[in-house]
Amino acid sequence: MNWEQIRGNWEQAKGELKVRWANLTDDDLLLIDGEKDKLVGSLQEKYGITKEEALKQVENMK
Numbered sequence: 001m002n003w004e005q006i007r008g009n010w011e012q013a014k015g016e017l018k019v020r021w022a023n024l025t026d027d028d029l030l031l032i033d034g035e036k037d038k039l040v041g042s043l044q045e046k047y048g049i050t051k052e053e054a055l056k057q058v059e060n061m062k
Contacts, residue, residue, distance in 0.1 A: 006061075007034040020061070023047065 006013045014029045017039070023046040024032075032038040036058060043054035 003036050003058075010034040021046070 010033065013034075017029060018024060021043060024042060028042050028046070032042060040051060040054045040058055043049060043057065044051055047054070049057075
């Protein structure tokens with residue numbers, strides 16, 4: 001699934017993101033609001049990973 005599809009179906013995608021990254025809260029997902037860069041930043045903060053690693057994880061979503 002590409003990022004445009006995720007943005008277009010954000011309400012549905014939020015559930016999948018919560019399963020994949022359980023540390024993301026409903027508030028986090030509300031603030032991210034379909035923005036890839038915001039998701040990457042939240043993953044960095046919540047999981048203590050580098051921007052590159054967070055971006056890699058987001059881009060490897062299926």
